[in-house]
Every structure is written in structure tokens, then in C-alpha cells.
Amino acid sequence: MNRLDIIKMLGDVITEIDVARGSLLPDDPNRHRLDDLRVLLDDRQRKLSKATFDDGTQQFQDAAQKLKAVNDQIKGSIQQVNQIVTVLTNIGTFLDEVTSLIKTIGPFV
Amino acid sequence: MNQEFSSTKTCVSSGLMPIARNEVPSLMPGKVEKSYRLRLHLLTLLILAVVSGCAKPSAYKAPVGKFRDASMVVIQSTKVYLTELNKVERDQYIYSQASKPEQIKLNEIEQVQVFSKEGIAARLNALDQLSSYVDLLNQLANSTAPETIKTKASDLQTSLTNLSGQIKTLSGEDDKQFKNVAGTVLPIIGDVLQAFADQAIENALKKAITVGAGPVNQLIQAIEQDATVAYERKRNRFSAMRVMLIDQYNREFEKGKNAEPEKLKAYADAISAEEDRWEAFLTAQPTDGLEAMKSANQALVQFAGTSKPSVSDIARFVDAMDSFAATAVRVGRAVQALSGK
Numbered sequence: 001m002n003r004l005d006i007i008k009m010l011g012d013v014i015t016e017i018d019v020a021r022g023s024l025l026p027d028d029p030n031r032h033r034l035d036d037l038r039v040l041l042d043d044r045q046r047k048l049s050k051a052t053f054d055d056g057t058q059q060f061q062d063a064a065q066k067l068k069a070v071n072d073q074i075k076g077s078i079q080q081v082n083q084i085v086t087v088l089t090n091i092g093t094f095l096d097e098v099t100s101l102i103k104t105i106g107p108f109v
Numbered sequence: 110m111n112q113e114f115s116s117t118k119t120c121v122s123s124g125l126m127p128i129a130r131n132e133v134p135s136l137m138p139g140k141v142e143k144s145y146r147l148r149l150h151l152l153t154l155l156i157l158a159v160v161s162g163c164a165k166p167s168a169y170k171a172p173v174g175k176f177r178d179a180s181m182v183v184i185q186s187t188k189v190y191l192t193e194l195n196k197v198e199r200d201q202y203i204y205s206q207a208s209k210p211e212q213i214k215l216n217e218i219e220q221v222q223v224f225s226k227e228g229i230a231a232r233l234n235a236l237d238q239l240s241s242y243v244d245l246l247n248q249l250a251n252s253t254a255p256e257t258i259k260t261k262a263s264d265l266q267t268s269l270t271n272l273s274g275q276i277k278t279l280s281g282e283d284d285k286q287f288k289n290v291a292g293t294v295l296p297i298i299g300d301v302l303q304a305f306a307d308q309a310i311e312n313a314l315k316k317a318i319t320v321g322a323g324p325v326n327q328l329i330q331a332i333e334q335d336a337t338v339a340y341e342r343k344r345n346r347f348s349a350m351r352v353m354l355i356d357q358y359n360r361e362f363e364k365g366k367n368a369e370p371e372k373l374k375a376y377a378d379a380i381s382a383e384e385d386r387w388e389a390f391l392t393a394q395p396t397d398g399l400e401a402m403k404s405a406n407q408a409l410v411q412f413a414g415t416s417k418p419s420v421s422d423i424a425r426f427v428d429a430m431d432s433f434a435a436t437a438v439r440v441g442r443a444v445q446a447l448s449g450k
Contacts, residue, residue, distance in 0.1 A: 004334060004337050004338070007337070007338060007341050008337075008341055010341075011341045011344050011345055014345055014348060015344065015345075015348040018348040018349060018351060018352050021352045022351060022352040022355040022356075025359055025363065026356045026359055026360060027363075038349075039205075042201075042345060045341070045342070045345060046198070046221065046342070049283075049338045049341070049342055050282065050283045051282060051283070052282055052283060052284075052285040052286050
């Protein structure tokens, strides 16, 4: 996987989060938590968009595979706001993996 | 080989030029339905050209024209994305602050933008030069005025030199990759252009297609990466906008009996329009057009490398250009519909 694959994957998760956000009323506490997670993922995507780095390193590839594994697990489930606790946990796990991946890249963050 | 090329000139002037011109409208909205009929005409003429002993340059003529037209659409669409990249980031920040609501700060607006103004200008300039190069290929395939071509090739060479200078001054972290690729491929394209001044037009065309195609594809690839980023960030913003409009409606809805029906209707209309735009946007990936352009460019190379093209070689070549043109039409229409929104 390369930088663009990760940017696209983040985009897919963000758009799924938006479907969940748009399915809750604006003042719902769970909605606020989703808003916060979206802000963090948006920030990660923007940083990856601006950065130039070697995405062929073993470290990056390992982190990308871990992220992909999490993504495969949660794909399609984020919109299920009737299971909001699971949704929030899944997004949190995904965010942690994105943060780990970004740490492998270097000091640009 | 030169004699073989020269012997085609009567075929070039007698048959294919009008078809090449007729192909242009098939790229325009509403004219796609003509493409099959035009394709059949083109194929028939190409077959006649081969059967009657005409060699390759004449066979390039209409497909290269189609390649040029489709390339223009794709390049223009890509320019829209790159031009709007910073607007996307600004708007995302501005509307996100407004929806919370939180203070808007000018320094934060500056920070969120992805490329520097110089970086965007250099990429747009590279796309302009790519456009000029493809146009030159088309003129080579159709030209009856070699001196004009040589002058244009020389002008383009000068523009590429200027572009190289412009790219060298880029210092942003986000410009590194583009800078590396452009630094490698622009001199090669410049050498190809030099051949136009030194060689017969037919040979120059063949050289341009075979030697220039690799670097041109590398340049397209570099721009494609930036365009992908631009598309993904725009997708992010459009997705956020969908939620903002839903929130707007729901806030009014939550007022219960005090909700104003006119406002609810207006907000519902806004949601409906946004959903239409979202649907259109998902079909407007600039990478589709650029990938198709690379494939078509590759097909040009393959065809140029075939010394005696068979009917099936020509059919494949025409199919490749048609496929590229169809993708260009789709992406071009969608981007046009979304431009500035």
C-alpha cells in the first residue's frame, strides 16, 4: 500500500462517519464524539496529503497492513448508529492505527 | 522507411483529414451517440488506407486528433481540481468553524492549504505544456507546413525550459515528488522537440510518440498523484457539507411546532441539491481521465512501433482512442457540472 491508498482509505472511513453523523441529531452526545473523531481523522488525512515521504519502507508497510486489517474489520459497520458504542470503539481503534502509521513516517506531523 | 512515410502524403491529404475534424464534436456533450457511426467511418477509411498501401502516418491522423481532443478535456478537468484544491481546504475550515460555531482565524486559513500558490502555478503550467505537446503531435500528424511545426516545437522547447526553471524554485515539502519527476522528464521531452527541428516531420512524429511517450506518462503520473489528493480532499469536504445541510434541516425540525414550514422546505431542497451533486461528484474522478490518457498514449506507442499494421492493429488502436475519448467525456462533463461548487 502507498500513501495514496492510505489517503483514500481515510476518505472512505470519513465519509462513513459522515453518514453516521448525519443520522444523529446535532446535539446528540454520541454525535459530538463522532464529530471529534472526524476532526482528528480529517487532520491526519490533510497531513498525509501535504507530506512527501518514502512509503516503501518496511515500517510503513507493516503499519499500513495493520491499518488495512482494522479497516477490513470495520468497513461498512460505521453507519450502524443503533450500535453506537461499537461504532465509536471501532473508529477509535482505526484512529489509533492511523496515528501509529503517521509516527512511522517521521517528524512532519 | 522515409520513402514509405513520404508515399502516404497523398492518402493523408485525400482521405482522413475531414474525418479527423468530424471526430472532434464526439467529445462534446450530447454528441456521444455519433461516436459509433464515426468510429465505423474511421475504421473503414483506415482499412482502405492500409489496403491501398498507405503507411502509418496517415493512419495516425484521425486517432491522434481524437487523442488530442480527449487529452484537452482531461487536462482541463485536472486543472479544475488542482485550482480548487486550496479553496476546498479553506472552505472546509470556514464552514466547519461556522457550524460549531467557533472563531475563524486568518492564520489558520493560511495553514490548512495544501499546496503553495507557486506549487499550484507550476503544476498548471506543466499541464499547459502537456496540452501544447499533445496539440503539436496532432499538428505533426496533419501538417502541411513543416516550418510552422518547427517554429512551434522551438517555442514549446523554450516554454519547457522556463517551466523547468519555475519548478526548480519550488521549495515546499509537498512539491518534492513533482519536482523530482518534472526535473527528470522535461529535458527528455525537450530533446524530442529538438528532433522536430532536425528531422523530417514523419520521423519526428514517430520519434515523439516512441521516445516522448514514456516521459509524458511519467509527468501525467506525477500530476495524477496530486489530482488524487485533490479529489480525496474535495470528497472529504463534500461529505462534510452533506452533514451540515442535514443538520440545518434537523435544527429547524427540532423546534417542533415552532418550525417554519418554508424553512424546512428550503432546507430540504438544499439537501436534495447537495445529494445530486454528491452523486455526480463520485463519477468525476480525475484519475480515471489521466489513467485513460496514459493508456491511450501507450496505445499510440504500440501502434507507432508496428511496422505494417494489420486491420486488427488499426481496430485496436481506434478502440483505444475511442475508449479514452469516452472516459474523457464522462469525466469532463462531471467536472464541468461541479466546477466552482
